[in-house]
Each structure stands twice: as C-alpha cells, then as structure tokens.
Amino acid sequence: MITIQELSKQCGVSVSTVSKALNGYSDISDKTRELVIKTANEMGYFPNANARALKLKKTFNIGVLFTTHTTMGLRNDYFAHVLSAFKEESAKKGYDITFIENYIGRRKMTYLEHCQFRHFDGVCIVCADYEDQEVVSLASSDFPVVTIDYAFNKTNSIISDNYGGMKQLTNYIIQQGHTKIAYIHGVKTLVTKNRIEGYLSAMADNKVKVPKEYVIEGLYRNPVLTEELAAQLLAMPNRPTCIIAPDDQSAVGVINAIRKQGLQVVKDVSVAGYDGLESQQMIGVRLTTVKQERDNIGKEASRRLVEMIENPQETSPEKIFMKQTLLIGNSVKKLHHI
Structure with missing residues (x-):
C-alpha cells in the first residue's frame, strides 16, 4: 500500500502539501495540485480512511x-x-x-x-x-x-411538487373537453394525498363535480389491480371519458381494461399516467403523463x-x-x- 510519505517523495513536495492537494485546499498552486493528483492516480494511492476520519472528525x-x-x-x-x-x-x-x-x-x-x-x-x-x-x-x-x-x-x-403536477395534468384533461375524469390513485401516503388534492383542486376550479365512485384506491406499479379497478369504472352507467392511472406502469392495466371491454383506447376512453417513465410509449399510444425530476x-x-x-x-x-x-x-x- 502506497503511503503519503512515498507520494510526497515522488512528487518532490512536502507531506503537508500533498495533504492539502488531496483535500482541496486553495493555498497551493493549481499546477502542484494537478501533479499530486496525477501522481496519486498513477501510483494507486488511497488515503487511510481511519486516519482521515480521526483527523477530520468525519467518517465520510x-x-x-x-x-x-x-x-x-x-x-x-x-x-x-x-x-x-x-x-x-x-x-x-x-x-x-x-x-x-x-x-x-x-x-x-x-x-x-x-x-x-x-x-x-x-x-x-x-x-x-x-x-x-x-x-x-x-x-x-x-x-x-x-x-x-x-x-x-x-x-x-x-x-417533488405532486400537488402541482397532478393539478397541471387534470387541468390539461379538462381543457381537452373532459368532465368525466376518474382517478385510480395509489396507497395513502403524503405523495398520494398531495396528488388527490391537486386533482380535486383542478376539478373544483373548473366547477366540475366529482362522483364519489370516480376516485378509487389502488396500488402503485400494479397493472393487474389497476385493470380490475378500471373495469369497474368502465362498467358504470355513467362511465368516465378519461381515467388517470396511479403511474405509467399501471396505465397499462387501464389500457388492457379498455380493450377487453371492446372499446378503443383514446377514441372511446382516454388515459393518463404519472411519473414520465422512459417506457411510456405503448402499442399505438404515447401516454400523456407527468415527469418527475x-x-x-x-x-x-x-x-x-x-x-x-x-x-x-x-x-x-x-x-x-x-x-x-x-x-x-x-x-x-x-x-x-x-
């Protein structure tokens, strides 16, 4: 194992200068710092973690x-x-x-x-x-x-602004002319609570009434359960024209439920997701969703x-x-x- 003393000798500088270069101190020249770091990499030098922790009073x-x-x-x-x-x-x-x-x-x-x-x-x-x-x-x-x-x-x-993201999504769906918008949400967490509030706020702002049965608790990232819940929504006499899934992965379940009912996705029933996954492109459908950073x-x-x-x-x-x-x-x- 290479020691700091050996590194110091190889660079032709003091041990304290090597220490300053490796720990990012500014009172040495850029040329010296680059020399020390380059030489440390070439020699395979690694600082002693225990000694470093004792000196700096940190474990990193x-x-x-x-x-x-x-x-x-x-x-x-x-x-x-x-x-x-x-x-x-x-x-x-x-x-x-x-x-x-x-x-x-x-x-x-x-x-x-x-x-x-x-x-x-x-x-x-x-x-x-x-x-x-x-x-x-x-x-x-x-x-x-x-x-x-x-x-x-x-x-x-x-x-992550789940309230604002869901409100933005719901407002967009309303702007497309939909008033019968159902929301299958995930398990009750603070994230879910904020999304539900964003959905309800957008509906209230646009004076759109929300039937109690339009808001259903499901599970995140569970297309199978989401498909079952979407089928229940589609069986209603006053079925929604758009269903928001808990997330993009679960939106696959909504799409499957629509097709199994003999309906066409988008033409008969619209669907939206959440999260903005890279895999949001589905067969014949490019999902409208919200991307989280x-x-x-x-x-x-x-x-x-x-x-x-x-x-x-x-x-x-x-x-x-x-x-x-x-x-x-x-x-x-x-x-x-x-």
Missing part, C-alpha cells in the same frame, strides 16, 4: 433510510433513480452510503441507534413511515438530516446534506420544491363537445 459515510409499503424496494423505478443520483453525487464529494437497518447482526436496534453505531456524518430519509416514532426520533436528532417528499422542522426537505431530486438531496455536514453553522432547514413537467402524448382525446 452517509446513512440512507429506505423502507416502503411494497415488496418492490429498489426495483421501484422512481426511487431507483433518486437513490442512484444521490449515491453518485455523494461519491463526488468523497462520501459512501450505507442503508439504515434495525439490526446489526442479530442485535436489534432503532434507526437512531444504528446511525450512532455507524457514526454516520449525516442521514437521508428517502422513503419511510414518517409518523413512526423511530423515524421522528431520527429526524429530530443531532444528525444532519435531509428528507425526500416530506418535511420535518429540523431537516432540509426536497419535495428523479435524478435532480437525488442530486439536490445530496448537495444539501453535504452542505449541512461540512458547513453546519451556515445552513438552516429549508423546503426545496422540485417542479414537475407535463408530457403531452396522444392518449387524451380532444372532445369537441361535452
């Missing part, structure tokens, strides 16, 4: 809390993008990430105890039951914490958390809202009369 490790209501876990496309971007952005600053669990080996512990055991520099709560006392305790602890899609008083919060959410969460870790006196809790973008496809028909 961030805890990530990620628990979901479903078994999809990291296969969930939205969270996979968010976490990947968070990890990549954190790595650029020299931080590793470790998932927070309730066990170390066979020893059970709270989320906060796990973070204390691992000596994390900070914590990102990506997805969790935010009313769980363990989560509340972690968010209100002395650790720098950033949360995604939920706000605590002491944390920086990166919030998944990668930007992860990157911003990392930037804010690292800033809290490295400049604790200069940062204060803040809510950062990430706008969503309406993507117009051909799946919502323009009605010439209501």
Whole structure:
C-alpha cells in the first residue's frame, strides 16, 4: 500500500502539501495540485480512511433510510433513480452510503441507534413511515438530516411538487373537453394525498363535480389491480371519458381494461399516467403523463446534506420544491363537445 510519505517523495513536495492537494485546499498552486493528483492516480494511492476520519472528525459515510409499503424496494423505478443520483453525487464529494437497518447482526436496534453505531456524518430519509416514532426520533436528532417528499422542522426537505403536477395534468384533461375524469390513485401516503388534492383542486376550479365512485384506491406499479379497478369504472352507467392511472406502469392495466371491454383506447376512453417513465410509449399510444425530476431530486438531496455536514453553522432547514413537467402524448382525446 502506497503511503503519503512515498507520494510526497515522488512528487518532490512536502507531506503537508500533498495533504492539502488531496483535500482541496486553495493555498497551493493549481499546477502542484494537478501533479499530486496525477501522481496519486498513477501510483494507486488511497488515503487511510481511519486516519482521515480521526483527523477530520468525519467518517465520510452517509446513512440512507429506505423502507416502503411494497415488496418492490429498489426495483421501484422512481426511487431507483433518486437513490442512484444521490449515491453518485455523494461519491463526488468523497462520501459512501450505507442503508439504515434495525439490526446489526442479530442485535436489534432503532434507526437512531444504528446511525450512532455507524457514526454516520449525516442521514437521508428517502422513503419511510414518517409518523413512526423511530423515524421522528431520527429526524429530530443531532444528525444532519435531509428528507425526500416530506418535511420535518429540523431537516432540509426536497419535495417533488405532486400537488402541482397532478393539478397541471387534470387541468390539461379538462381543457381537452373532459368532465368525466376518474382517478385510480395509489396507497395513502403524503405523495398520494398531495396528488388527490391537486386533482380535486383542478376539478373544483373548473366547477366540475366529482362522483364519489370516480376516485378509487389502488396500488402503485400494479397493472393487474389497476385493470380490475378500471373495469369497474368502465362498467358504470355513467362511465368516465378519461381515467388517470396511479403511474405509467399501471396505465397499462387501464389500457388492457379498455380493450377487453371492446372499446378503443383514446377514441372511446382516454388515459393518463404519472411519473414520465422512459417506457411510456405503448402499442399505438404515447401516454400523456407527468415527469418527475428523479435524478435532480437525488442530486439536490445530496448537495444539501453535504452542505449541512461540512458547513453546519451556515445552513438552516429549508423546503426545496422540485417542479414537475407535463408530457403531452396522444392518449387524451380532444372532445369537441361535452
């Protein structure tokens, strides 16, 4: 293993100069810094993580809390993008990430105890039951914490504007002449609550009444259940002219239900999704949906958390809202009369 002393000798500069170059100090020349970094890469030098942690009083490790209501876990496309971007952005600053669990080996512990055991520099709560006392305790602890899609008083919060995104989508459908718009939403979470409120707000603003049976709880990323629920909507005497699915993946279920009823997608019943997945192009249908800035959410969460870790006196809790973008496809028909 190459030592900092060997690197110093190879570069012809002092050990302190090498240390400054590797740690980003500004009181050395760019030429010297480039020489040290180039030589370190060529020699395969890596700093001693334990010594670095002791000197800087940091472990350069961030805890990530990620628990979901479903078994999809990291296969969930939205969270996979968010976490990947968070990890990549954190790595650029020299931080590793470790998932927070309730066990170390066979020893059970709270989320906060796990973070204390691992000596994390900070914590990102990506997805969790935010009313769980363990989560509340972690968010209100002395650790720098950033949360995604939920706000605590002491944390920086990166919030995807689900209310605004759904309102924008619903307004567009109404502008196309639809008044019979049903919404199959996901399980009751804060994200779902905000989307339902955005949908209802757009309908109220346009003085469109919403029959109670038009709003149905389903599951995210479950085309099979969504197909069953869409079939129920299509069997109503006053069937909707447009159905909004919980997400783009579930929109496939709505399309299947329409076709199995002997109806034509778009011509007879329109459909919309949510999330803006790359796979939104379906057979004969380009889905109208809302794109969430998944990668930007992860990157911003990392930037804010690292800033809290490295400049604790200069940062204060803040809510950062990430706008969503309406993507117009051909799946919502323009009605010439209501």
